[in-house]
Amino acid sequence: MEKTRIAVAGAGYIGLEHIRVIRESTSCVLSAVVDPSAAAGEVAATAGVPHYRSLDELISKDRPDGVVLATPNQLHVPHALLCMQAGLPMLLEKPIASTVDEAEALVAAADRYDASVLIGHHRAHSPIxxxxxxxxxxxxxxxxxxxxxSALFFKPDHYFTDAPWRKAPGGGPILLNLIHEIHNLRMLCGDIVAVQAFSSNARRGFEVEDTAAIILRFASGALGTFLLSDTAASARSWEQTSQENKAYSSYLDEDCYAIAGTFGSLSIPTMRLKTYAKAEDRSWWKPFDASVAAVTRDDPLKHQMEHFGRVIRGEASPLVTARDGLQNLRITDAIVTAAKTGCVVDTSVAAAARRECKH
Structure with missing residues (x-):
């Protein structure tokens, strides 16, 4: 089978990861690197592919089968629109856009162009x-x-001195990290219809938050709590528990999600399962049947790229759509609003349009 030709735009950290998994793929091949920096030229030379300084140059000289857009957040919308106009399928890194308004406009454009858009919430492709x-x-x-x-972890001081914008609004863990968790929770528990939150900057003293406590209401009626901090010396985060990204230390006895129903509970990612043997004999005085669900632990970026190849070839529909990306951003934005105002914020599409806030 002829391999699917994929170009990567953006040679930063995540772009390099996409380049890695494409080069390891058996069904896809790296066709080009797009980035104006000299460092990107070296990346392309190492990979043995052409280097282009812009998407326009790529499209006019060496049109690929699909494009990964791993460019800075503020460039997501113009770059995605350019790919839509060229009829190129894209894997657009999260967040879909910098603002909800921009994301709504991009989703409308995707509908107009009937564009093939996969949003890069890579954990959606995790076997766990x-x-x-x-x-x-x-x-x-x-x-x-x-x-x-929970997403509790400690970012070192140089993380902020290397990029001082991370000390300002928009640089905190709500907007930078929580959007991953929102998509995970939506996948597992269904739509989130309302949020409430507190945030604090008490530990670092920056203008932006370092910690947040969040309450979630799901469409099913289930309720959730979420603790988020980038200054907590804890391993209760996806990266430090899933064992999927080898750059992080992992701890086999830690979980970051616990989901409970009326018959049992599941801790993730240890996959410890506790259920009652008999539905009619459920009681907190009765013992659970305890087990560990079998699971494969593998790189979700690899699975995401193979899925993107299938999307390009028309063999699959995007697992994470542009509308998913919009809703993830909408909920994250609602949490920011809730933390600022003390309101319960409705996250339904209609309420989001009204920016509804309930005291």
Whole structure:
């Protein structure tokens, strides 16, 4: 089979990861690197592919089958529009856009162009997430009641001195890190319809938050809590528990999600499962049947790229759509609003259009 030719625009950290998994793929091949920097030219030379300084140059000289857009957030919309106009399928890194308004405009454009857009929420392609979702959808836990989640980690001081903008609004963990968690929770527990939140900058003293406590209401009626901090010396984060990214230390006894239904509970990513043997004999005085669900631990970026290849070839529809990307951003934005105002913020599409806030 002829390999699917994919170009990568943006040779920063995540762009380099996309280049890595394309070069390791058996069905896709790297066709070019697009980035105006000299360093990107060296990356392209090492990979043995052409280097282009702009998407316009790429499209006019060496049109690929698809493009990965791993460019800075503020360039996501103009670059995505250019690919739509050229009829190029794209893997657009998250967040879909810098603002909800821009994201809404981009989704409307995708509809007009009937564009093929996969949003780069790579954890959606995690085998752990797939297995957890399978257990929940099979009804093993019963109707969902509650979820507890956390993303607690410690960013070193140089993270902020290297990029001082991270000390200002927009640079905190709500907008930089939480959007990953929002998509995970939506995959596992369904749509989030309302949020409430507190945030604090008490530890670092920056203008932006370093910690947030969030309450979530799901369309099913289930409720959730989520603790987020980039100044907490803790391993209760996806990166430090999933064992998917070898750049992070991992701890086999830690979880970052606990999901409970009326019949049982699942801890993720250890996949510890506790269920009642008999539905009619459920009680907190009764012991659970305890087990560990079998799961494969593998690089979700690799699975995402193989999926993107299938999307390009018309063999699959995007697992994470532009509308998913919009809703993830909308919920994250609502959490920022809730933390600022003390309101319960409705995150439904209609309410988001009204920017509804309920005291």
């Amino acid at each position: 997430m797939a297995r957890a979702r399978e257990i929940i959808e099979k009804g093993t836990l019963g109707p969902l009641v509650a979820v507890m989640g």
